[in-house]
Amino acid sequence: MVPKQSNTGLFVGLSKGHVMNKKELPSRSADCKGKTSKGVHFERNVIREVAGFASYKKGINELLKVGKDKRTLKVAKKKLGAHKRAKMKREEMSNVLRWTRATGGEEKTK
Numbered sequence: 001m002v003p004k005q006s007n008t009g010l011f012v013g014l015s016k017g018h019v020m021n022k023k024e025l026p027s028r029s030a031d032c033k034g035k036t037s038k039g040v041h042f043e044r045n046v047i048r049e050v051a052g053f054a055s056y057k058k059g060i061n062e063l064l065k066v067g068k069d070k071r072t073l074k075v076a077k078k079k080l081g082a083h084k085r086a087k088m089k090r091e092e093m094s095n096v097l098r099w100t101r102a103t104g105g106e107e108k109t110k
Helices: 038-051 055-066 069-080 083-103
Strands: none
Touching: 055 069, 055 083, 069 083
């Protein structure tokens, strides 16, 4: 697909039509929906440290340690209900595993 060119003011051709300037709109509060703030991120990290992982997340972690990525995806999809969420969860847990290996496994286990 060819990208749209700016209009020339002519009434024929690929870039026909009135010459228009794009209107600059002020930023809206809805534009930042879904972004986590620093405070929320900190609170979630504290809760993660205190409570640890859910049981299905621990199972996913064990499967990742063994190297069964496809099985990990199937377990996560069964638990979360959507393929996209399962892929995100697998990526998140692999990042956690990578982080614990890099820090030498300083994470406390109860």
